[in-house]
Amino acid sequence: MKNILLTVSYDGSDFCGWQRQDNAPNLGGGEAFRTVQGELEKALEKLCKEKVPVYGSGRTDSGVHALGQAANFYSPFENMPAVNYVRALNAFLPPDVRVTAAREVAEDFSARKNATSRVYRYFISFGDSVPANDFRYSWYVRNYQPDLDRLNAIASCLRGELDCSSFCASGDESLSMNRYIDDAHFFMQKDIWGRELLVFQIEANAFLWKMVRTLTGTLVNLDKSGAALDSMQKILEARDRTRAGVTAPPTGLFLYEIKFDGVRRHE
Numbered sequence: 001m002k003n004i005l006l007t008v009s010y011d012g013s014d015f016c017g018w019q020r021q022d023n024a025p026n027l028g029g030g031e032a033f034r035t036v037q038g039e040l041e042k043a044l045e046k047l048c049k050e051k052v053p054v055y056g057s058g059r060t061d062s063g064v065h066a067l068g069q070a071a072n073f074y075s076p077f078e079n080m081p082a083v084n085y086v087r088a089l090n091a092f093l094p095p096d097v098r099v100t101a102a103r104e105v106a107e108d109f110s111a112r113k114n115a116t117s118r119v120y121r122y123f124i125s126f127g128d129s130v131p132a133n134d135f136r137y138s139w140y141v142r143n144y145q146p147d148l149d150r151l152n153a154i155a156s157c158l159r160g161e162l163d164c165s166s167f168c169a170s171g172d173e174s175l176s177m178n179r180y181i182d183d184a185h186f187f188m189q190k191d192i193w194g195r196e197l198l199v200f201q202i203e204a205n206a207f208l209w210k211m212v213r214t215l216t217g218t219l220v221n222l223d224k225s226g227a228a229l230d231s232m233q234k235i236l237e238a239r240d241r242t243r244a245g246v247t248a249p250p251t252g253l254f255l256y257e258i259k260f261d262g263v264r265r266h267e
Contacts, residue, residue, distance in 0.1 A: 001074040003109055004082050006054075006089075007101035010036050012065040012250065013136055014096060019059050036060075036097055040071065043092035048076050057111040057258045058118060061210065063250030065137065068119075070258035072111040116262035117182055117203050122216045123189075123252040124198040131193050138197060139216075139252040144224050146198045151186040151223050157233040158184035158202070158215070165239040167218070169210035169247070177239075180205045180265045184215075201256070205265040210247055218245035 016033035020041065037054055044052040057070040075085075085102040093099070123138040130140050158181050165177040182203040189199050200216050222231050222245070235243045 001076060002078065002080075002082070003072055003105050003107050004075050004085055005070060005072045005103055005105045005109065005111060006040075006085065006099050008036070008040070008069040008071055009067050009098050009100055010065060010069070011096040011136075012036070012060060012063050016062045017060055017064070018056055018066075018069070036066075036069070037071075039093060039097050040089070043089050044073060046092045047088055050076065052076070055111055057115045058206070058255075060253075060255055061250055064253045064255065066255040068257040069255050070111045070115065070260075072105065072109060111258070114260050114264075115258050116264050117205055117259045118207065118255065119201065119203045119257040119259065120207070120212045121254050121256045122200040122202075122212060122248065123254070124200070124216070124220065124248075125191075125195070126198065127195070130195070131191075134191065134195075134197075136251060139248050141220060141224070144220070146186070146220075147223055148186055148188065148198075150229070151198075151219060153229045154222050154227070154232045155184050155186065155200075155219055157230075157236055162236065163239055164208055164211055164236075166235050166241055166244045167211045167214040168208040168241060169214065170241070172209040174208055177208065179207065179211070182262075186219075203259075213248040213250065213253060214241075214244055214246075216252075217248040220248070221245040 014034065015036055018036045020035050020037040021033050037056060040054045052073050054071050054073045060066060082102045082104040086099050089099045125134045125138040125140045126144045126146060134140065161178060161180050163177050164179050168177060184202040186198060186200050188196050191197050202212060218235065
């Protein structure tokens, strides 16, 4: 069987996250809650006429979007070119899930285990008012005018091997709170109406539960309140979630890219 790697984008607004939820009660049969993995597997079953499991590079929570999620599966079709899965799967998928690329990979390749880093982008809107659609794909922060230089100075401590306990949600079952952060910075980007959005981009080997959203909420609140430039460093060193700020809502978070060509680090 061929091992096929997909690049998947989705609007997470109407999903209960990436991961299939087989054990939740559902009197009608099938999934109790709609998930991205579940929709992909339903499409593959229609295409292949048999159940085909999909293995994602990582989970995204309810309401979180993706532009570049990665997932692999083993195809029963020996002669079907990998690129043909883009059109074939999109014919069976709902419009809020799209396969944007497909390629054949080695038989032992795993979208999760072979990933060397994950890149997330968080979009923040601000100002007196924002277009209605911005509420679906960004976090609207009222009474806020971001200071890009201050934000990047505050976030400059987010580099290298770090204990990220201060930014981990209660209930995370990770064996280690350490994560290796390659990059974390803010920049401005215009939306389709020409309005500026504040964007927080972070790349790491892996992330704790709700870590990106907690980092974003903390950094924005530190800038908004005029906190000292070393405030984030002190929160990081405290290893105490109560020292960090609010968890930003899922609406603004996008899994932007999965990289496979970097240095493989612990998870």
